[in-house]
Structure formats: C-alpha cells, structure tokens
Amino acid sequence: MSLADKVLAVNDDLPIRTDKPVHSGKVRSVYWLTETDSRRLIQEKGYDVAPDAPLAIMVISDRISAFDCVWRGEGGMNGVPGKGAALNAVANHWFGLFRELGLADSHILDIPHPLVWIVQKARPVMIEAIARQYITGSMWRAYEKGEREFCGIQLPDGLSRDQKLPELLITPSTKGVLEGIPGVPAVDDVNITRSDIVDNFAAFNFRSAADVDLYEKLLKEGFGVISEALAQLDQVFVDTKFEFGYVTDKSGQEKLIYMDEVGTPDSSRIWDGPAYRSGKIVENSKESFRQLLLNHFLDPDILLNKDRMEERTALARENVLPSEVLMEVSRTYVGIAEKIIGHKLEISDNPRTEILQVLKDQYSLVD
Known part of the structure; x- marks a missing residue:
C-alpha cells in the first residue's frame, strides 16, 4: 500500500447518516447527526448530556494548511501521513488531563477511531x-x-x-x-x-x-x-x-x-x-512547515503579504511539494505526539474503510 493511501485527504464525502449539509473546515469535517440518532446514542452510550442535545461526528483529515492555503505533495500525497491522528491524540491527551485535574470538560463525548470524535453541539x-x-x-x-x-x-x-x-x-x-x-x-x-x-x-x-x-x-x-x-x-x-x-x-x-x-x-x-x-529555535509544531515553505519558494513575500492572496492561492494550487517535505512534517507531528502521549501513535493503514466500519458496526450510523 502506498503512503498516499494511508493519508485521509478528503473527509467530507463519507456516507455517514445526516440530514444537514456537511461542514468542512481546513482540517476537520463535521457531520450533524439526525435528531433520532443523537437521542439513540445518548441513551445507548450514556453520555452526560441533555437527552435532546445535538451530536456530531467530527472527522479529522491529514490535510495541511499554512498561510491560509491547503498544500499537496507529489505522488498524490494530498496530506501528511499521521498528522490527523497526531492532532487528535494530543488534543485528547490535554482535554483528558484538564478533566482529571477538575478544570473543565471538553465537547468530546467519545472517540470511535483515532481520526474521529463524537462531539456535542456547543454554543461557542x-x-x-x-x-x-x-x-x-x-x-x-x-x-x-x-x-x-x-x-x-x-x-x-x-x-x-x-x-x-x-x-x-x-x-x-x-x-x-x-x-x-x-x-x-x-x-x-x-x-x-x-x-x-x-x-x-x-x-x-x-x-x-x-x-x-x-x-x-x-x-x-x-x-x-x-x-x-x-x-x-x-x-x-x-x-x-x-x-x-x-x-x-x-x-x-x-x-x-x-x-x-x-x-x-x-x-x-x-x-x-x-x-x-543553546540559542537555537527548533520548532516541534506547524511553524516548522511554515519555515519550510518560506525557504522552498523563491519569493516568500507571496506567503507573507496579505495583498498577494490571489498569487498565494495560485501558488498552492499549482505546486506540488516534494514528498520529503511532507515526510519531514510527518516526523515532526508524530514525534511530538508520541512524546506527549507517552506511547506509539496508532496510524491507520486504510483510514476511510476503518472509520466507516466502526461507525457502522458500533454506532449504526452508516447505512
């Protein structure tokens, strides 16, 4: 299986049962469940929410955005291997710690898969x-x-x-x-x-x-x-x-x-x-990718200057990055995630199939 197959680049077209439009952000897509499915899951799973609380399935992708653009790699690698799992694992870790220490809860109710959260609707x-x-x-x-x-x-x-x-x-x-x-x-x-x-x-x-x-x-x-x-x-x-x-x-x-x-x-x-x-800055976050992009293109002002947004969008659309650039980002994300969670990160071989299987078998949300 190629690396490109392990990347979940498109996450807004999954056949999850919903009666509302799928909201797709730069990285996450949100599927609002039907009122019937929300009520059923609250009852079946015993979530600590109001019985009529709207629930959603939130699916994270491996896409990478920077400077308000989404970037792609060569060989059809339209994301960073392990990135989505790394982000979810790190966020889950800190939210769990906040809850343990009595700070406050989060919107996450359940984690069916490393790339998926079941969340309750919050008034932001x-x-x-x-x-x-x-x-x-x-x-x-x-x-x-x-x-x-x-x-x-x-x-x-x-x-x-x-x-x-x-x-x-x-x-x-x-x-x-x-x-x-x-x-x-x-x-x-x-x-x-x-x-x-x-x-x-x-x-x-x-x-x-x-x-x-x-x-x-x-x-x-x-x-x-x-x-x-x-x-x-x-x-x-x-x-x-x-x-x-x-x-x-x-x-x-x-x-x-x-x-x-x-x-x-x-x-x-x-x-x-x-x-x-020792006086050096080594980034263990997306900032390292931003620096890679600034060094990769001949005219970095396109990425920094908001007045050149049209050129920037074209740059991201028309250029594929060397796969090694995306693998470098993968090593950064997976490396810091494994440090934080204290164990090896679970990265899917076939994320799309796995997500649909678990949502069908354990949550009855895929027809």
Whole structure:
C-alpha cells in the first residue's frame, strides 16, 4: 500500500447518516447527526448530556494548511501521513488531563477511531483566545517596529526576540464577524482588549461578566498544565490558541467547556528545550512547515503579504511539494505526539474503510 493511501485527504464525502449539509473546515469535517440518532446514542452510550442535545461526528483529515492555503505533495500525497491522528491524540491527551485535574470538560463525548470524535453541539464563545509565554512571530515583528501595546496590554522596552515574557500574555481576537461592538471593527480575527470583552460580554456569547473571569482562569490554568507537562519532556510551550463554549449536561446544568483543539502542533508553538538553551529555535509544531515553505519558494513575500492572496492561492494550487517535505512534517507531528502521549501513535493503514466500519458496526450510523 502506498503512503498516499494511508493519508485521509478528503473527509467530507463519507456516507455517514445526516440530514444537514456537511461542514468542512481546513482540517476537520463535521457531520450533524439526525435528531433520532443523537437521542439513540445518548441513551445507548450514556453520555452526560441533555437527552435532546445535538451530536456530531467530527472527522479529522491529514490535510495541511499554512498561510491560509491547503498544500499537496507529489505522488498524490494530498496530506501528511499521521498528522490527523497526531492532532487528535494530543488534543485528547490535554482535554483528558484538564478533566482529571477538575478544570473543565471538553465537547468530546467519545472517540470511535483515532481520526474521529463524537462531539456535542456547543454554543461557542466568539473569541480566539491566544496565550503567549514568549515573544516571537508576528508579535515580535510588531514589537521590533516599535509597537508596545497588544490587546490593551503594555509591554516594556528592551525585550529581545524569542525571550520569555514577564508574564503570560492573553491576546484575544474575534472569532467570526461581530457586528455592533463599539470600537471593534466588524471583521474576522481582529484583536480585542479585555475591556472590550467585559463591556460587551453578551455580544461575545458569554452568559455573564463573571464568566469572562472564568474563561481567563481556565485559559491560564490550561496553559499552565500543558506548559508544565511539556517542560518535563524538555519542550518549551511558547504560545497556543484556546476556544470555549457552553453545553448543558444531563442534569440541565449549563457549563463553560474547552472546545475545538488545544495544545496541538497546529494550534501552538512548541520549541525543543535543549536547542532553545543553546540559542537555537527548533520548532516541534506547524511553524516548522511554515519555515519550510518560506525557504522552498523563491519569493516568500507571496506567503507573507496579505495583498498577494490571489498569487498565494495560485501558488498552492499549482505546486506540488516534494514528498520529503511532507515526510519531514510527518516526523515532526508524530514525534511530538508520541512524546506527549507517552506511547506509539496508532496510524491507520486504510483510514476511510476503518472509520466507516466502526461507525457502522458500533454506532449504526452508516447505512
């Protein structure tokens, strides 16, 4: 079997029973179950959710996106072997740890296959919550140009690139286009301050102003748990993105939970500890792929300049990357995942067939 066969590149055409359109993102596809199937599974599996909670099957692919484009490899390798399994395994690990330590639950109810989650519908908080422990990337580029205020927080002069920040920095941005919030432009992914959130908590989908404090507490505690665990593996947790939402449990209690994914090589920067101490940056996350792309193309400005989006899209569409580039990414993702979970990663030989088999035999969701 070729490597290309082991890659799940297309994940929005599976014959999973649904009566709604399949939502396909850059990496994950979501199949909302029928009301009948949701109720049946809640009863059969004893999930701790309201009996009428909508459930979905979330299937992760091995596609790789960077600079807002999806990239392909030669030989029909339209993804990175092991990437989806690595992301799911890492996120499952951290969500499980958060639950064990009494922080908060996640949206995941069940894991039928390494590439599949059964999730409950959450009412999302409309914030991409970025937490930063080091000054690097876009923040460093802005700082170097003289910017000192980030999301209403003032940074001191005299910081150097890749240095640890005086304290954990929360730099939130909007998730989606939010209308009618004073001082906040109605565009996706715009930086906001803490006072923007507190003064307009309902517009961001918070239940109360007190829940803004709770989200910050869960963010800081979650970051601390991951940072400490990675430090024991001699890895540096640089920054990450958290997302939150509300769900209702079996007893009718509404609660704030972690959702999306957390602490993965896609949503975080992770540096190798020994290399960092010797003055070098070795990325154990998607950042290494971004650097590979910047070095691979003759005009890296196409990838960095938002005004050249049309050229960038054409670049991704018309170029296949050498398979060794994707294998290098595979080694990075699988390597950091196995470090974190502490055992060998389970990678499917024929993911599509396996997923359909388990969803048919154990969940009766494939006709």
